[in-house]
Amino acid sequence: MSIEKIWTPEMVWERVSEALETLAAMPGDRPAGYRSAMPQPVRGRDDAWLSGGRGGDPLGLYGNDDDDRVLVIAARTRERVSRMDEVFNRWVWWLPEIERVAVLGMASGAPRRRIARKIGCSRYQVYRLKDRGLRHIATRLSENSR
Numbered sequence: 001m002s003i004e005k006i007w008t009p010e011m012v013w014e015r016v017s018e019a020l021e022t023l024a025a026m027p028g029d030r031p032a033g034y035r036s037a038m039p040q041p042v043r044g045r046d047d048a049w050l051s052g053g054r055g056g057d058p059l060g061l062y063g064n065d066d067d068d069r070v071l072v073i074a075a076r077t078r079e080r081v082s083r084m085d086e087v088f089n090r091w092v093w094w095l096p097e098i099e100r101v102a103v104l105g106m107a108s109g110a111p112r113r114r115i116a117r118k119i120g121c122s123r124y125q126v127y128r129l130k131d132r133g134l135r136h137i138a139t140r141l142s143e144n145s146r
Helices: 009-025 045-051 078-089 097-108 112-119 123-144
Strands: none
Touching: 009 078, 009 097, 009 123, 097 112, 097 123, 112 123
C-alpha cells in the first residue's frame, strides 16, 4: 500500500522560496584571484545587528525571539541543493513563461511593478499568475505521486 502525497500550492510556494534562499547562499562566480575568506564587512548599524544572528544576540542570552529582524542565510545542505535542483530543473519548466516569471519573481521578493512591467500585465494580474502557476505545479506533483 503506497501513501499518496497531496501537494498544495502553499507547499509548492515554500519549496520555491526555499530553492531561492538556497541559491542565494551558494557561492557566487568570481575570478579565482579575487576570492577572500574574510566575512563581509559590517557597513551600518543594521548590518551589525543582523550579523550577530538571533536578533543581535548570538548566544541567546536575552531571550529575544523576534525572528523577523534576523537575516537567515540558508544552509547549503545536500538535501536543500537537491530540492533546489528539482525546482529549477523540473518544476518551473512545467509552467508557461509568463507564469514562471510571476512565480519566481514573487518568490525572489521583486517588486510587483517590476514583474508586471517585464511580462506586460497589471500588478494585480501578477498575483493571479503566481497562484495559477503554483496550482499547476501542485496538481502535476499530486498526479505524479499516485
